[in-house]
Amino acid sequence: MPTPAEALINNRDFILHPFYQRGPGDLGIGWLLIASLRRVLLGFTLGAFVAIPIGFLIGMSRSFMLALNPIIQIFKPVSPLAWLPIALAIFNLADPSAIFVIFITSLWPTIINTALGVSSVSQDYIDVARVLEMPRWRQIYKIILPASLPYIFTGLRISLGIAWLVIVAVEMLTGGLGIGFFVWDEWSRLNLSSVFLAVLVIGLTGLLLDFAIAKLQVLVTHRRPQTT
Amino acid sequence: MQGHPPSPHATDFLVVDSLSKSYPTAAGEFVVLDDIQLTIREDEFVSLIGHSGCGKSTLLKILAGLEQATTGQVRLEGKAIRKPGCDRMMVFQHYGLLPWLTVRENVRLAIDEVLKGLSSREKAQIVNEHLAMVNLTAAANKYPDEISGGMKQRVGIARALAIRPKVLLMDEPFGALDALTRGKLQRQVLEIWENHRQTVIMVTHDVDEALYMSDRIIMLTNGPNAKIGEILEVPFPHPRNRQQLRESPQYYELRNHALNFLDRYFSSDD
Numbered sequence: 479m480p481t482p483a484e485a486l487i488n489n490r491d492f493i494l495h496p497f498y499q500r501g502p503g504d505l506g507i508g509w510l511l512i513a514s515l516r517r518v519l520l521g522f523t524l525g526a527f528v529a530i531p532i533g534f535l536i537g538m539s540r541s542f543m544l545a546l547n548p549i550i551q552i553f554k555p556v557s558p559l560a561w562l563p564i565a566l567a568i569f570n571l572a573d574p575s576a577i578f579v580i581f582i583t584s585l586w587p588t589i590i591n592t593a594l595g596v597s598s599v600s601q602d603y604i605d606v607a608r609v610l611e612m613p614r615w616r617q618i619y620k621i622i623l624p625a626s627l628p629y630i631f632t633g634l635r636i637s638l639g640i641a642w643l644v645i646v647a648v649e650m651l652t653g654g655l656g657i658g659f660f661v662w663d664e665w666s667r668l669n670l671s672s673v674f675l676a677v678l679v680i681g682l683t684g685l686l687l688d689f690a691i692a693k694l695q696v697l698v699t700h701r702r703p704q705t706t
Numbered sequence: 707m708q709g710h711p712p713s714p715h716a717t718d719f720l721v722v723d724s725l726s727k728s729y730p731t732a733a734g735e736f737v738v739l740d741d742i743q744l745t746i747r748e749d750e751f752v753s754l755i756g757h758s759g760c761g762k763s764t765l766l767k768i769l770a771g772l773e774q775a776t777t778g779q780v781r782l783e784g785k786a787i788r789k790p791g792c793d794r795m796m797v798f799q800h801y802g803l804l805p806w807l808t809v810r811e812n813v814r815l816a817i818d819e820v821l822k823g824l825s826s827r828e829k830a831q832i833v834n835e836h837l838a839m840v841n842l843t844a845a846a847n848k849y850p851d852e853i854s855g856g857m858k859q860r861v862g863i864a865r866a867l868a869i870r871p872k873v874l875l876m877d878e879p880f881g882a883l884d885a886l887t888r889g890k891l892q893r894q895v896l897e898i899w900e901n902h903r904q905t906v907i908m909v910t911h912d913v914d915e916a917l918y919m920s921d922r923i924i925m926l927t928n929g930p931n932a933k934i935g936e937i938l939e940v941p942f943p944h945p946r947n948r949q950q951l952r953e954s955p956q957y958y959e960l961r962n963h964a965l966n967f968l969d970r971y972f973s974s975d976d
Binding site for chain 1: 771800801806816869
């Protein structure tokens, strides 16, 4: 086990040259981070595009809720990693499979929170819209969407947090370029110092992602998010 | 449709015609309002008063079109009311402001929905006029959670008046405010009404508020099966002054009469 000082010295190259390129597959930790972030953001964005509309349907219609709730309740507790072999069978490639797993991961918290937000929009707001004779579709984007945005963002924040947790495990399994595989690879080389560095980098990146989405929420909703 | 043929006169501007409201429950029909018969004149300020749960808010919601009558109907200028419409704008007890919009945007949203034919300039002009009317020009760009309860309700009132409804419906508009703010806002609203007369129906459980502001007080009996118990004419001329009212012996006669009515129903409930 390296002492902190030893670990720092062993990692000097990684820290000083995060973006080195020394041949195929031998890239600095910055590149690995970018590769992992790319997968997470792609999967997460796709997930959000699917999950928010589904959450709306569930929140607005009881029949959709009854139809979709059992499916969600069954799939939500499944570890996203269990989807990896299925994804590999479909795509035959590591990268799209990793993105697919992140996509699945991102769905559930966003769906559940969006549905909760949509179904708990204050009746007063709906009454205001009805008295103003606002057509249904305009009620959706002028009243229900902004009213449920704080819930949607809570869902997105949880989703992104879990996605960032899951990508490390996925990359350990799929290999290739990424911070997760880096952890496993360095462990195989008994290079514990780099593993500690990776843990720190993963943690800081997760913090930054959460901070970024909280900032986005303030920008979009004009309201302070509840601190978690 | 059941009911009588419409007969539009200024005196029967708004007609509530043998209206009942009941909900089906496991134990059978639960009747909230029972055979309400009421005629309201144009530009009249009417209060609905009664104990909590007597169905006065339900009656207001039916007038707004937010709820449906079980039997009977409501007619505005001879036309039956079946759904919500911007000719009957509501002021909500808990303000009903959209928290993601500024004060100005809240009023503007209503105008954008209702006065579609106007230019952007004209709309902005109406927003400014009505914000000035309720003394909110300085707070126009604030969000609802940055202003006090009294200010929020002034936004609610400005929004309601800005779309020029034929009937203004107010559901305990001052109920959530502290006593001092309430008194001040009552005076402001009454002044606005005295300068721009229109039909107002206000739900309240405050006898002084009803006497100070309205021309007639509709007193409902206790629910379930609430009926109109009595209609009290308030003969004081407008503009009214609260201090002068308080010095008038007639004010106390009316006040005691109304309170006795409410007490009678209160004790019969126990």
